[in-house]
Amino acid sequence: MKEEVKRSFWFNFLVVAATFTGIYIIFFWALGCLTHHGEMVKIPNLKGKHMNEAIAQLHDMHFDVHVDSTYDPLAKPLAVLKQVPDTGSTVKSGRIVMITVNSVTPMRVPMPNLISLSFRSAEMLLKNNKMFVGDTTYVPDIARGAIKEQRFKGHAIRPGEMIPQGSRIDLVIGNGLGNTDLNVPDLVHMTVDEATAIVNANNLILNLVVESGSGEIYDTPNAFIIRQVQKPLNDAGQPSKIKMGDIIDVFIKQKPEPDDYEGGNKPPIEAVKDKTFDPEDGN
Template sequence: MFKSITKRSFGFNLLVVVGIFAVLGLLFFSLLGFITKHGDTLTVPDVYKKNIQEATMILENAGFGVDVRDSIFVDSLPGLAVWEQTPARGSIVKVGRTIYLTVNKVIPPMVQMPDLTGLTFRSAEMTLHSLRLNVGDTIYKPDFATNTVLQQLLNGKPVKPGRDIPEGSNITLVLSSGTGNTENPAPDLVGMTFMEAKETLSASNLGLGTVIIDPSVRDTANAFVVKQTPMRRNSLNELNMVRAGESVDIWLSNTRPEKDSGVVPAPPVEQED
């Protein structure tokens, strides 16, 4: 065969080679549509919120490949549920196209609780959202600084800054509603223990201001209030009035006062001659 080829002219052999390549080219292009499945398209089904196993079965039965490319935590979704799919649902793609899925984590990651005390509600809300935490209930209490955070709670209990908590937790914010318009008599705290005084102030919607402790005090909770500002009565023996949200300063000592030092004796009444 080699001799028969070599006996032919170069021009003839060249035409034969060109013809072979032309036939191969025509064959390739005629099969290209079949190889690439040109014109064979499918609509991507919706697998949002479906469990990863169910989503995989739906996609593979529809002629797609499946690849889990990422995970995220969304507290409103069950674990291993599909959060996102690419291409999106309803997209027209070729048969066999791989659909990339983002699924929800089973165990939420932990984040550190921020210190929200003293922030405005808006700032606290933005801080929580940046850490993927949610604002739960809002509770208002009288206080001077209107609409600022007085306390942060998790599951009804105070939560300290820096504590690790699950991402997606609902944080209850105790906010200041400002001072009230109604005036009430200042409570009489003198003679009470420190804990009793705190409970009385809380029940009266008053804040605890400065606490001055005698150096001899070792057990603050059971120390006695010997002085307060504002006092129960003024120098004219009239009741001092306070508004909800205002603060009362107290002085603590180991010794219980013998009498109510917050009560000023009434001035003597002069008798006419």
């Protein structure tokens, strides 16, 4: 009798254990089928798709999605620019897929300093800041190919000013001096300060000369130009020409008398070589 009871107990125990084991296996098998847990899936190509389309596709494949944003002026708003893992990667379902989408509103960034850079360097710097080269204008300048001014929407823009990415920056570029002829300016009767402003505006070089016996120069900016070697008019009465970057030699005196000014005769070149004025020491 006891033996039969023991056999019955172990039989029932084994049946119950087998039943629970079967239920356990079936439950987790069904759970895996329903959730696709552990299933290996290839990541689709999402680049260029709209954010909503990409998220829906990833959710259908049982992926979680993390969204970040940046700005690309060449891409459509909310288009997928980048994905991690990359296209074709084989991963387990349920993993997080990170996508970077194009922002609707461009970020504002500091305007870089393009002044004195070459056109190529300026173009690369704008590209790195997600901007574009707009119109280019050439002006006479000794620095051929160098950026002289940067403009945005018709106005000069200073380095560091905040500007939207994707903006077009107009550039003013030096074209060199070799082919630019100017009329020789008439500097006689002007102060050194006045003449310097005119000469600098025309990218010329002013050479100050003091002849022996003309007196002390103690206030250079307010000294007067009494003669100049390169005359405004030639022998035919036509405007004389000078190239940008050339030198204009002028004679100066601190307090000239009316007779000190020369009307039209060119001073001998030896006089120019006689003494060149050094503004630093006043001699």
